[in-house]
Amino acid sequence: MTLFLTRRFFLLLTALIAGLVVAFFLPGWLAPVQLALGLVLVLTVVDVVLLYAGGSGVFGRRVLGDKLANGSDNDIAIYLENQYRFPVRTETIDEVPHQFQRRDVLFRAGIRPGETSIIRYQLRPTKRGEYEFGAMNVYVASPLGLARRRFRFDENRVVPVYPSFLQMRQYELLAIHNRLTEVGVKRIRRVGQSMEFEQIRPYVAGDDPRNINWKATARRATTADAGDSLVVNHFQDERAQQVYCLIDKGRVMRMPFEGLSLLDYAINATLVVSNIALLKHDKAGLITFSHQPGAMVAADRRSGHLRKLLEVLYRQKTKYLETDYERLYISVRSHVRQRSLLILFTNFETLHGMQRQLPYLRRLAKDHLLLVVFFENTELRAYLDGPTATTQDVYNQTVAEKFAQEKRQIVRELNRYGIHALLTAPQHLTVNTINKYLEFKARGLI
Numbered sequence: 001m002t003l004f005l006t007r008r009f010f011l012l013l014t015a016l017i018a019g020l021v022v023a024f025f026l027p028g029w030l031a032p033v034q035l036a037l038g039l040v041l042v043l044t045v046v047d048v049v050l051l052y053a054g055g056s057g058v059f060g061r062r063v064l065g066d067k068l069a070n071g072s073d074n075d076i077a078i079y080l081e082n083q084y085r086f087p088v089r090t091e092t093i094d095e096v097p098h099q100f101q102r103r104d105v106l107f108r109a110g111i112r113p114g115e116t117s118i119i120r121y122q123l124r125p126t127k128r129g130e131y132e133f134g135a136m137n138v139y140v141a142s143p144l145g146l147a148r149r150r151f152r153f154d155e156n157r158v159v160p161v162y163p164s165f166l167q168m169r170q171y172e173l174l175a176i177h178n179r180l181t182e183v184g185v186k187r188i189r190r191v192g193q194s195m196e197f198e199q200i201r202p203y204v205a206g207d208d209p210r211n212i213n214w215k216a217t218a219r220r221a222t223t224a225d226a227g228d229s230l231v232v233n234h235f236q237d238e239r240a241q242q243v244y245c246l247i248d249k250g251r252v253m254r255m256p257f258e259g260l261s262l263l264d265y266a267i268n269a270t271l272v273v274s275n276i277a278l279l280k281h282d283k284a285g286l287i288t289f290s291h292q293p294g295a296m297v298a299a300d301r302r303s304g305h306l307r308k309l310l311e312v313l314y315r316q317k318t319k320y321l322e323t324d325y326e327r328l329y330i331s332v333r334s335h336v337r338q339r340s341l342l343i344l345f346t347n348f349e350t351l352h353g354m355q356r357q358l359p360y361l362r363r364l365a366k367d368h369l370l371l372v373v374f375f376e377n378t379e380l381r382a383y384l385d386g387p388t389a390t391t392q393d394v395y396n397q398t399v400a401e402k403f404a405q406e407k408r409q410i411v412r413e414l415n416r417y418g419i420h421a422l423l424t425a426p427q428h429l430t431v432n433t434i435n436k437y438l439e440f441k442a443r444g445l446i
Contacts (some may be wrong), residue, residue, distance in 0.1 A: 002150045003048065004139065009146045012040050044146045051142060051149040056083045058111075060138045060153040062094065068159055069166040070128050071260050071268055078119040080138065082111040089141045091148075092119060095134025099127060125161045126259035128267075128314055133157045163313045164268040167430065171272050172279065203230035241446045242285060242299040242340035243277040243437070245270040246332075249290040249316060250323030252347040255375075257426040262375055266345035267313045269430040273343065274309055276434055280441065286312060287335070289328045291321040296335055325360040332364060341369045341446045343433065348374050349403075354410045362417055369445055371420045371436055378425050380404055 019033035051057070063077040082088055087110065094105045100123055109117045125131065135155040139148045200216055211232040220229035247253075247270060253263040274284035278301050285299030286309055295312045323346070332342070342364060348354040364370050380400050388394050407423055414421040424432040440446050 003051075004148045004150065005044075006141060006145055006148055009040075009044060012146075016040065040146075043144055047142055047144040047146045050084075050086070050144070051140065051147060057149065058082055058084070058088065058090065058138055058140050058151050060092070060136055060151060062133070062136050062154040062157075064159065066159070067165075068123065068125055068131065068161045069164040070125050070161050070264055072164045072166040073122040073124050074166070076121055076123055078107070078136065080109065080111060080117045080119070082113055082115055082117075084140075084142075085113050086142060087112045088143075089145070090117070091139040093137045093139075095137070096123060097131035097133060099125065099131055124259075126264070128161050128163065128264070128316075131159050131161055133159065160314070162310060163264075163271045165271065165310065167268055168272045168275050171430070171434070172275055200231050200233060203232050207232050240301070241282045242336070242338055243274070243282050243446070244285040244287055244299060244332075244336060244340050244342050245273060246328065246342055246344040247286070247288045247294075247316065248323050248344070248346035249288055249294060249318050250346075251318065251320050252323070252349070253345075254318045254320075255347065257375075257378065260426070261318060262347055262426065263316065263318045265375075265426045265429050266373075267316060269345070269433050270343075271306075271310060271313060272430050273433050273437060275306055276437065278306060282446075284309065285336075285340075287328070287331060288312075288316055289323065289331065290319040291324045291327075293327055293331050296331065298335065299340065323357075325357040329360045329363055332368070336368070339368055341437070341440060342371065343437070344370065344372045346372065346374055348407075348410050351406050351409050351413065354413065358413075358417070361414070361419055365417070365419045369420070369440065371422060371440075372414055373422045373424065373429070373433060374407075374410070375429075376407060376423055376425045377403070378427075381425075 016033060016037045019029060019036070023030040023033050059081040061079045063079060064074065068074045076094075078092055078094065080090060080092065090109050090111060092107045092109070094107075096102050096105055102123075105121065107119045107121070109119060111117045133154065133156070135152040138151040138153070140151065141148045200213055203212065213231050213233050216231045217229055220231065247263070247266050249263060253261060253266065255262050257265070270286065274286070277284045281301070283299035283301045284305065286295065286297040288294030288296075295316065297309055297312055336342075344361075344364075361370065361372065380403060384397055384400050384404060386397075388397055411421040411423050420436070422432055422436055
């Protein structure tokens with residue numbers, strides 16, 4: 001069924017029925033009310049004829065990418081073209097996937113003859129997988145506004161939701177233009193230097209005097225003023241270092257934050273860090289694990305490698321059992337033969353829980369540069385910062401502070417054994433992890 005009567009029609013009809021009731025007591029009103037009723041019926045028929053005899057009517061199209069980015073705001077556009085010879089008013093209801101639970105995707109617009117209207121809105125998925133869009137329903141009314149005709153477009157389109165490639169592209173563009181500081185990535189002063197020689201260049205203020213090439217300077221001094229002829233050896237960053245992201249898929253990563261699980265935050269950060277590593281001419285790899293070995297992608301930087309990582313990350317899901325770190329150690333020892341940077345995304349809630357895995361972490365740190373990344377409980381922090389009105393509130397905050405202090409104790413315990421640790425809020429995970437990676441590069445640790 002494509003024909004619907006409008007609210008205006010029913011309001012007029014209600015008024016006419018009331019008029020007929022009044023005419024029962026005042027017979028003089030009967031003829032005008034009957035005339036008005038006939039006029040409304042005639043206008044309704046004319047309205048229906050206008051809507052159905054106007055050729056193609058209205059053309060609509062939903063515009064979105066072939067995939068959506070998890071945890072990011074994805075732009076959706078609706079294009080409506082009025083092919084009638086008169087202006088129309090439209091109400092568009094887009095049947096978005098049930099995962100969003102949206103009830104506000106109704107848009108109204110007025111469109112003149114031959115013109116186009118563009119409606120834009122955003123969707124933020126919080127789970128990876130396939131999302132099915134229903135039809136885009138466009139209800140069209142003529143200037144009379146007594147009836148509406150429904151048009152349906154773009155029915156039953158399935159769109160996959162991938163790890164946040166939009167976030168990855170944002171960081172990629174900023175890295176290319178050396179603008180990462182705009183999103184919180186720090187400028188890190190190089191405290192060491194690579195031994196990979198690149199070229200000789202003139203000395204400028206601020207260069208390390210230890211890099212002055214005295215032999216080249218002596219040769220230049222014969223033809224130029226000695227004070228202006230200093231040259232230094234220029235070194236470039238070491239390249240082709242291996243960076244592996246190790247993602248824990250155990251039950252500790254099921255905890256949600258702003259709709260996304262900790263696993264999804266780790267997956268999005270892995271995609272961004274891997275892309276930054278490739279831009280820095282390093283090799284990016286991936287290992288996932290839980291109570292059993294998961295996916296493994298060997299470190300590489302060839303064309304198409306990032307796409308391969310994206311496809312593997314898309315299929316990862318959390319498990320309900322406890323993570324087996326012994327299997328992780330065996331997997332790393334079997335597949336990662338070269339010393340590499342290992343970024344381990346996991347979550348420790350208690351010091352005891354970390355100490356049970358500490359022997360395996362120490363073994364990993366013995367052969368590789370290990371960075372353990374785990375998550376701060378931001379809701380606990382918000383509770384600690386809140387006011388206290390009663391003795392019970394003071395007691396609860398004391399208990400909460402104990403848990404927060406235990407997280408900080410985990411960092412100190414890991415550092416005591418030479419293991420780098422990063423405690424971060426989920427929303428700052430990507431930036432803080434990039435900062436750590438760039439810090440390791442600047443210090444020459446990888």
